Amino acid sequence: MVAPAVPEITEEVLHESVEARTESLLALRELGPPDLVHLLKQPQRNAVKHIGSYHHVTGVDASSSASLAAYINTLTYKEHGQPQTAKIVEGVYCCYNAFSRLDMRVHVTIPGTVESYCVDERGEKRKATDDLWLETYLCSVLRAYSYADDGSGDTIRKIMGVRRFNPVSNTETEQRFLSSAEQLFFRGWQLGSDSVVQVPNIVSNHLTTGLLKYFETTGRYTSGINLFEKLRSQNTEVASLLARVLFMGNEEVEGVRVLHSALKERPMDYVMLDTQATFLLKKAQTATTPEQKEERLRLALGCADRSTIAAPSEFGTWARLAEVYVAMEDWENALTILNSCPMFTYQDKDAPLMPEPKDVFLPTLPETRLDEIDSEPESRYSEQVEPSLLNLRAASYRGTFKKAYSILTEMTAKIGWDQLLKIRSNVFVMEDEYRTEKQEPGPPSKRGASTDVIRGTPEPPTNGEVSDEEKEDKSAEVPQDSTANGHDEALEKPSSAAEPSEVKAEENGNQPEEHLSRLNNKRLCERWLDSLFMVLYEDLRVYTIWRTQMAQFRAQSVQYKKSAEEWEILGSLAERLQHTDEAVEAYRGCLMQRFSPKALTGILRVYEKQKNTRETVAATIRLVTWQYRWYSEFSPELLHTIRTLIEDEGAVKVRSIIQATSLPQNVLDLTHHYAALCATFRSGGTDA
Incomplete structure (x- = not known):
């Protein structure tokens, strides 16, 4: 198998990429950025001048300095039979160790010596030991899986010039990976966790996520079962991971037995309870009779409810409980539980912060030449896109907000927008209703809950200040063309929920008991959820206009024209709203053009x-x-x-x-x- 081509990013100043990486070490919070490979080249016609270039890489064997030096050595060969215009005289390979928060480095002089060392967050050199290399190797494999692309190209486009290799390509390398994972398993929480997990623990962290992804990808369930069986003997909590791998491998009966036995020892382990709830929810979807489905959902409800008691600050437990209520078609409880979800700021993967390059060379291998793919970059940047499609905020949601929005769209797809608004007004105190209750005809509050932008926290600014982002949000609250061509007049815009601070202030004041009792029958809507309703309204508005226009054009036998980029956005919009057929239609429209x-x-x-x-x-x-x-x-x-x-x-x-x-x-x-x-x-x- 031929290796991928080598991208080349040329520096303005020699070694500035390595220096920029050193400066960024203190700010790293996750598994670290992809490995950096810096090369010093000497033009053949000028023995005095040196050129600095670099690229990034994941999946290279980082178990020792020798293996990293070997990678640099492969770059010195002639590329695809063509003579190189400059020879490599030095190379530096940088690989981040997220356990010890050190950057492991191998400096290769060609021809000459290999020096290995590590750099701490202050930029000081330290000695590289065998234990540090073990940690570095495991982090390297986890990064390769975590930073791999899912096929859509979104990850590839985030960082320019990254070579991605398979870190575990045979059973021998698998054995090394699982052995290192076993040795460092109970330190996995030090690596952090996915953005939907508030507090990393020994079974919810980047190490366990990477292991589960590996077993799911390769189907090596027996290896996973053997690993977690050994680890379970040291800590009962690992039973949740063992059960998940058993479920993956269709060993459902054994998986249920493992969970049952472990929960006897740890009845309030929220990860095990959540694993049970997930399994029962999945089984309810495949139930053959309504009675069977109802029974499985009832059991799932008990597990999910108990897991929220065991871990009230975790988003995942509340989201699972909301999903169970949606499956039970208990819409009011689903909305109430969704409102109770603790939301976290999204922590994106660590990305390299590099200075502006002098030049960028992105070569193409002959083996990858395909006409329809080669024409993509040129046509992509010349396409026009309607501003209304570029401003759909839901497309940028990540982490807890993306999951909460998905639950909200699932409810909308099942019961419709109008019914969702009715349930919302039944559950939450609405602003109009609150003002009617107060019987004060004064002007409405300057700041409504639905105009608060989502920024990862429901807390208001201090001292009552309104940020620039909120001012922008207020101007965008009323869509500019909400009744464009009269296509979405039937789509009712959601009203604002009552401002929580106002309601609480009234409750603390001398209001009549009758007035308070009427308000106390309902809940206060969190501002982030109120904002989600506004975002969902905008998604539905744009979607309704598109579908109405499509129907009109078809009725007139006229072709409905959009640019490829617009079709891609519309496909993503339909997929987000869980309209699968319409999403495929839009994606096909995109692929017909590029x-x-x-x-x-x-x-x-x-x-x-x-x-x-x-x-x-x-x-x-x-x-x-x-x-x-x-x-x-x-x-x-x-x-x-x-x-x-x-x-x-x-x-x-x-x-x-x-x-x-x-x-x-x-x-x-x-x-x-x-x-x-x-x-x-x-x-x-x-x-x-």
């Missing part, structure tokens, strides 16, 4: 659900090629797709379908490489 990994990934998800093997293979081949074009030979989601296909259809059939596709052989070989990985790991269906 290649889009995001649009193709959206369609691929539908193909997988429909078990459409040939279309799934065709989409996967193109996504694998696009990934490889941008220096990524490894995507866990695409590997999982291929593995699932092979399990369902058999390796021989899948390979035959890949080979029968009318695409160049060099492109097909890239996808064959993914299929070969499945054979290496002896996945189900590879013997057929």
Whole structure:
């Protein structure tokens, strides 16, 4: 398998990229940025001048200084048979150790010596020990999985020039990975956790997330069961992870037994309770009779409710309880519980902060040449997009807000916008209702709950100040074309909920008891949730205009025209609102004009659900090629797709379908490489 091309970012000042990395060490909070490889080159015609260049990389074996030096050595070879215009005389490989918060570095002089050391947050050199290399290796593997692209290209576009390799490509490297994970398992909480987890613990952190993702991607469930069985003997809490891997491997009876036994010892372990609730919720969706579904949801409700008592400050437990109520179609309780969710500021993955480069060279391998993909970058930047599509705030949601919005859209998809507003007014104190209760005809409050922008915390500014962001939000509260062409007059704009501070102030004042009792029958809506309703209204408004216009154009037999970028945004909008067919329609409209990994990934998800093997293979081949074009030979989601296909259809059939596709052989070989990985790991269906 040919390695991806090597991107080259040239520095203005020698070594400024390494210095910028050193300065950023103090600010790192997650697993750290991708590894940095800095090269010092000497032009062949000028022995005095030196040129500094760099690129980023994930998935390289970081178990020792020798393995990192070997990577730099591979860069000295002639590229694709072409003579190099400058020879590499020095190289520095930087790999972050998130356990000890050190940057491990290997300095290679060509020809000459290899020096390994580490740099702490103050920029001081320290000695690199074997224990530090063990930690660094594990962090490197976890970064490769955490920072891998899901096929849509969103991750690839965030950081320029990153080569992504598969860190665990055979059973030998798997053994090394799991052995290091076992040794450092009970320190995993030091790495932090996903943005939806408030407090990392030994079973909810980046290490356990990476392990579970590895087992799900490769299907190596037996290895996972063996690992967690050993760790469970040291700590009962690990039973939740063991059960999850058993559920993945369809060992459901054993998984239930493990949870049952562990909960006898730790009846208030919220992760185990949440695992039970998730399992029961999934089983309720596949129930064959209404009675069976009702019973499973009742059991799920008990587990989810108990987990919120065990961990009242965790978002995940409350979100799960809200999901159970949605499945039970208990809308008022679902909205009440959603309002109770503790929301956290989203902590994005650590990204490198590099100075402005002098030059950027992004080469293309001949093996990745495909006409429809090569034309994508040129057409992408010349497209026009309506401002109303660019300003949809829900598209930027991450972490807890993204999950809460998903629950809200699921309710809307099931009962409709009008019914959702009625339930909202039944549950929460609304501003108009509150003012009527007060019987004060004065002007409405200058600051409504629905105009508060989401910034990761529901707390108001100190001293009653209004931020610039809130002023912008107020100006955007009334959509400019909310009745454009009369298409969405039926879409009712949500009214504001009562300001919590005002209501509480009234309750503390000398108000009549009758007035207070009427208000006390309802809850106060958190400002972040009130803001979510406004964002949902804007999504629905734009969606309604689009669908109405589409219907009108079809009735007149006129083609409805949008740019590829607009189709991609509309597809994402429809997917967010859980209108699958409309999302596929929009994504197809985008792909008819140019290649889009995001649009193709959206369609691929539908193909997988429909078990459409040939279309799934065709989409996967193109996504694998696009990934490889941008220096990524490894995507866990695409590997999982291929593995699932092979399990369902058999390796021989899948390979035959890949080979029968009318695409160049060099492109097909890239996808064959993914299929070969499945054979290496002896996945189900590879013997057929």
